Amino acid sequence: MCGIALIVSGVRIDLLHLLPDFKSSLPEVEQVDQPVFSFDDIKAALLRRGPDNFGSKKVLLLLKSSDSSKKEEIISLFNADGTTNRENSCLHSSRIKNDCIPSTSGVTSVQSNDCILGKSVAELLFFGATLQLRGTNQVYQPLVDGYGNLLVYNGEIFGGIHVGSNNNDTAILMDALGRCFSCNCQGDKKACYCTKGGQNSVPELLSKIKGPWALIYWQDSSKTMWFGRDAFGRRSLLVHWPTADDSRFLLSSVSPPLSYKKNLDLELEGNMSDLSFWEELPCGIYSICLDASKANDCLVGEVRKHEWSNPELKELIEWERTFVEPKSEHLNFPHLPVVGDQHAMHSNYVDGMPSKLSFDHDVKHVKTDIPTVPVNNTILSDSCLSYKGVNQCSDSLPAQRVLLALKESVKRRITLERMFQTTANEVRPEKFVPVAVLFSGGLDSMILAALLDECLDRTYEIDLLNVSFDGESAPDRISARAGVKELQRIAPSRRWNLVEIDADLSDLTSETLHVMSLINPAKTYMDLNIGIALWLAAGGHGWVDRGVSNNHNEGHGRSMYKSEAKILLVGSGADEQCAGYGRHKTKYRLGGWLGLHEEMKLDMHRIWKRNLGRDDRCISDNGKEARFPFLDEDVIRTLLDIPLCEVADLDQPIGRGDKKILREVAWLLGLKEAASLPKRAIQFGSRIARESNRKNFGSNRAANQASAGSLVIHMETKFT
Template sequence: MCGIFCQLTLSPAHFEWDKTVYEHLKRRGPSWSQDLTVTGRDPCYQCLFSAHVLHMRGVLTPQPLQDNIGNVLVWNGEIFGGLPVKSSENDTVVVSQSLLSCSSPSEILSVLSSVRGPWGFVYYQKAGDYLWFGRDFFGRRSLLWKFDAGVLTLTSVAAQDPGLDQLSWQEVPAVGVYRIDLKAATEAGHVTFEVYPWATSCSDTILESAPSGCTAMMNQSGLVLPSPVCPLNMSIPKSSNETEAQSNSDSSAIDLQQLLESKEGNYEVSRLIDVLSEALRRRVQSLPIEDEAANNDQARIALLFSGGIDSMILAVLADRHIPAHQPIDLLNVAFKLQEPKKQKDSANNVKKHKNKPNDNNTGGAGSRTFSPFDVPDRITGRAGLKELQDLNPERRWNFVEINITQEELHKMRQERIGHLVHPLDTVLDDSIGCALWFAARGTGFITDDKDQRPFSSSAKVVLTGIGADEQLAGYSRHRVRFKTSGHEGLIQELAMELGRISSRNLGRDDRVIGDHGKEARFPFLDEDVVSHLNSLPVWEKADLSLPRGVGEKLLLRLTARRLGLRQSAVLPKRAMQFGSRIAKMENSREKASDKCSRLLTG
């Protein structure tokens, strides 16, 4: 992973770094930092490239990477398939060499569309004076743009300035790849983007997406990038027969086991385990070579962990592919609760009569004194830890309790997180952005033999379960849509969810997690996983006529049961902002979609 930056001016100009932006970029890539300036002679333009590398694959490769004929690449991505990358190779080098052999736009598009994995990039093609840039199909890597005073800036992360127009920074829409003809732009004194869209993108949205002062136009050749995933199955059940065998069930592991025993369910569950397990293998084994000889007491993989079904399944499947002697860090974040008055008044009596130790390995209310960090995700996290320990007692599972006070939240939001979430600005962005930032930092406590000790996760890779709810109808709004519009409405809702995940979630999440010099990886958004889930009719993925804790993400719950999970397989969905209790910390009645004044720094 990297922090990448490019500034295009249509005439050579003096450049001064925004120190905040530079520091944000450098934190994303602590392994190497370097700048490179390219100046066109005829016509006259200037491109300043800056790259800050987090070394993840093969030999450390400095960026910006300039090839032997003068092309320049800044690449923030991971190749998990499509282009062959040997274990000793660096994927930036592979992409650069592949692009070097391209002489036409169609060949460049062929290279980019073949990559399976997340990417954001900027590429200067010296022959023809072109500047290419864009994000992958799902937008799993952040790229922002701004056009101001004739200068176009592209960057992984920006910075807020409350005194300036906050609408200037925007996320580059993950609708395709963009190309600027530098000759034409210099002659006209105006920047025009040629858009090469993904085949499934909406052209009207693309052409309206250019920053103020620039123009977007579809490429004249009519070229598109083929979609890396198959289309969503839009089938509607002919009758209720397809799901009637699953009706009238209670939310219990027994019911899930009964469903699992059906022949069709067996096949779909087995297939999902296969594709998801392979997605995990790619993501937990693509790591720096020199780390293999590092201290085996330190985990190389961490997981955002609530004990819910998504994180539990990722933990179980990751366990298959990580060497048995290496620990796995389970990052569990909690924001401090206010102690109930009743609890305060009777605290001394409770201690006198019960006199029980504070057992940090159980979630039972009767065996624990009150802790202000016993939020719902902490309780289910401990229960999930116990399930994982039962499944593999030989593995060292580091359950990292990350406890955040209101004072620290306010401080870090102002100093760092507000800049990273920007240009998104809602209450929801604030809640999730802050929770992710503290969780990914991985600084907290672990418990050994009932003794707590400080702990900080050193893992460079952070696995996250985003994408499961969007594809398998995990949100409460999916139930509402199903109730009002049936399967047809539910399918439309799921299509919208995946279509907007780049602008709603992934750019923000990449900026926030990457701020710690760590790389977010998204197994549920692996192209093969998405294609498999897209191919299934909606009633095989979810049955929202069933109760909460069973019907939503039904296929995933059956998968959890097959993998040996029980309690976590029937937990209802609980959003991170509620499970961690950050949503309660500000003590306000604001809506998730409201603009959040707390995100303004300064």
């Protein structure tokens, strides 16, 4: 994980299959004398992310004479860590001659960093920045196998493809991709006659992966470039389709800073709408098959999008719930006290904020007279959860099923492999903090923190990262401090570090300009406000008040602190799946259960574009890896299998019926105060939205009248 990129020059990209409205005549390929983004720009953007290593490799493509009967031997030059190593792109020169040069495409590839063998027609330049968190051996990207295939990968494999405890995801995936059959049929099985028994195609293999990913893979035997991102878009991948201004095809995890480009006029029409170089690549698997026969003296690459082949994944993408309209049997589910005793819960709050914490309620009130449920004729004894000495089977109540799925999701994302622990011991074994939580003290982050405590060895501390633009008065700072007290109650032996990150928007001019490049292609004030808050939180530079953060006798006092945790748990996806937004209540009031379901479905279908790409870029810029337990495939499946009326009950007040299922999960975890907290978005809870409105519009009222959140950023108001 960290970042990947690709620059393709000298190839005419045919988008007709991907974009039917695209003009039929292919754009001319021209030399780009002053590109908007150069090799050095993209390299610098990826290096900012703090990778363990960075590499680049070039593939030069030559047109092979059709009347030549002599096959050439191809030598590749690789440059690793500043030293030049001469290697063959295939295992043996005889294999190069016999197998690596295809007989159909008429294209020959040469992999090199610093030499050209003959006259090149096109150039493929790959970038790989690696932040390695898995595997005992260091992995350097781009990876090249013995057949000339090349991979840059930004992701994790949590299931679908086996990755041993000592193995690295990228290395395992490279090996699996190398065994995929190759053809020029673009995945059209009806027209494909070159499949091999027992082998996967590239789309079939990628469809198996559980976990977030983005990749670029050059399959040398078929002269096909594969690229894409996972079905929910949990890893960023931006695309630039060739234009008259820049005929190159580019992919990148992040945009380099626009402000550094002197050839761009940032004041053009006073806003960012003209700076549309990048697009978010829609989720999916794509290929570009290079063919020399379609144009004279120029390679043509035909772009196609491929279907996911995994039926279970396709069901998750469609996001159809098993039961939308409630049935009589659904109304008889036993409920936890958080739903039925709201007055008692709110008695501990003043104006929606936690007052002096009271823990008079006891989990013993939770119904426990429900029999153990067999699954596949086996009693799931390991699935029976125990809280406060009360055993409850995970398959009894919907909330318990969600709790178990979430706990397994967190466990997958924080398992410390040998490489990870070795790195920890080398740095600071007695104080190493491996995992942090983006922490507001609200419902979602409290659940993640409590589950992290259950899954992570007690010898490790846990960082809770909280950002405020209004000091101790911001709602998120107040709830975070109250939340730590509740976490200390349920996990008194854990050492919690509430990292209080204080910021002043007026002091962040250069930082704001940088975050604008991170959120690109997003351009609104809301995106910028969220991006700045996430970027600062992920940076982890703040203060720890030992009197607030732990119950240990270490004295009090506020001291500077820098979170070194590389893994950051984020609550994205909870609101979309559990009806946490205000508009969900409106849709339910106007359209009933079906209207609510359709709105939630729309949220899940666009979360890749509205949220996840932006959030991944802002967090990753600090050398951190965002992980999203609520968007685990098994968690999504579990929530879809539960009747919608059990997920949310929007006839109830805010803080009660919204995200009802998660409030019950919080109750099961012993988080009785957090179970009643209302939803607050980070831009409001941290109060960056208020400060941004005052700075750019004069007041909150003026900003609201202008619908500031959805407005495109005006450069002149922001930076002059």
